[in-house]
Amino acid sequence: MLKLENCRIMNGGYAVEADLEIAPGACVAVIGPSGAGKSTLVEAVAGFLPVTRGRISWNGSDLTSRAPGKRPVAMLFQDGNLFPHLTVAQNVGLGLHANLRLNQAEWQTIDAALIRVGLGGMGGRKPAALSGGQQSRVALARVLVQGRDILLLDEPFAALGPALKAGMLDLVAELARESGATVLMVSHDPNDARRIAGQVVIVADGKAHPPQGTAELLDNPPPALKAYLG
Numbered sequence: 001m002l003k004l005e006n007c008r009i010m011n012g013g014y015a016v017e018a019d020l021e022i023a024p025g026a027c028v029a030v031i032g033p034s035g036a037g038k039s040t041l042v043e044a045v046a047g048f049l050p051v052t053r054g055r056i057s058w059n060g061s062d063l064t065s066r067a068p069g070k071r072p073v074a075m076l077f078q079d080g081n082l083f084p085h086l087t088v089a090q091n092v093g094l095g096l097h098a099n100l101r102l103n104q105a106e107w108q109t110i111d112a113a114l115i116r117v118g119l120g121g122m123g124g125r126k127p128a129a130l131s132g133g134q135q136s137r138v139a140l141a142r143v144l145v146q147g148r149d150i151l152l153l154d155e156p157f158a159a160l161g162p163a164l165k166a167g168m169l170d171l172v173a174e175l176a177r178e179s180g181a182t183v184l185m186v187s188h189d190p191n192d193a194r195r196i197a198g199q200v201v202i203v204a205d206g207k208a209h210p211p212q213g214t215a216e217l218l219d220n221p222p223p224a225l226k227a228y229l230g
């Protein structure tokens with residue numbers, strides 16, 4: 001269980017309050033108006049932003065003041081964060097060791113992850129020699145090799161066309177199901193939530209609300225969400 005208890009998260013001068021729980025293995029979309037604090041919420045779980053009140057925990061262990069690298073969390077960013085001078089396999093390997101000193105078993109893990117995301121045989125290429133969709137898959141493979149319990153996605157596929165994005169979302173959902181990972185995904189598109197997320201956390205007016213069922217919420221949105229959905 002991912003718990004945010006009575007939390008106040010600071011992003012510069014902006015505060016987001018959160019008091020909510022996310023069940024293990026759940027896939028939860030984070031939606032709400034621009035600037036409301038969606039990224040702030042996931043970055044606090046990742047450990048990139050300070051929690052000035054309350055507590056974040058995972059299965060009972062306190063994460064609140066734990067360094068980002070020591071949390072059971074992997075994050076997928078919008079631009080994929082690929083290094084152009086490294087090969088695809090090395091970019092994935094960064095998920096295992098930042099210094100890329102990897103043993104043979106670890107290179108095999110990387111190969112297996114590349115195969116799993118549909119990039120078998122492409123490990124020797126540089127990112128520039130891949131399409132945008134393939135680059136997203138490299139970033140996903142890097143998250144996969146980390147084998148973390150919680151996967152955070154901050155609009156990772158916003159730059160992809162609709163069909164590619166749908167394919168990537170389905171792949172994320174599939175990989176999370178296989179590994180049992182808990183997913184928290186920021187998105188501006190309610191269709192992303194409908195596609196893979198059973199629940200939605202609405203972030204509005206400086207507050208992250210407890211998760212609600214996606215279909216019930218989007219079929220019958222409360223006034224604040226209705227204005228945002230248009």
Ligand SMILES: Nc1ncnc2c1ncn2[C@@H]1O[C@H](COP(=O)(O)OP(=O)(O)OP(=O)(O)O)[C@@H](O)[C@H]1O
Nearest residue numbers: 011012013014032033034035036037038039040041
């Ligand atoms: N470094 C900063 N200093 C001060 N305020 C900041 C800083 N970074 C973000 N903010 C403010 O924090 C608020 C929440 O930002 P956040 O990026 O979490 O919103 P969001 O809901 O993810 O927005 P979007 O949908 O536009 O990406 C915003 O109103 C923003 O202006």
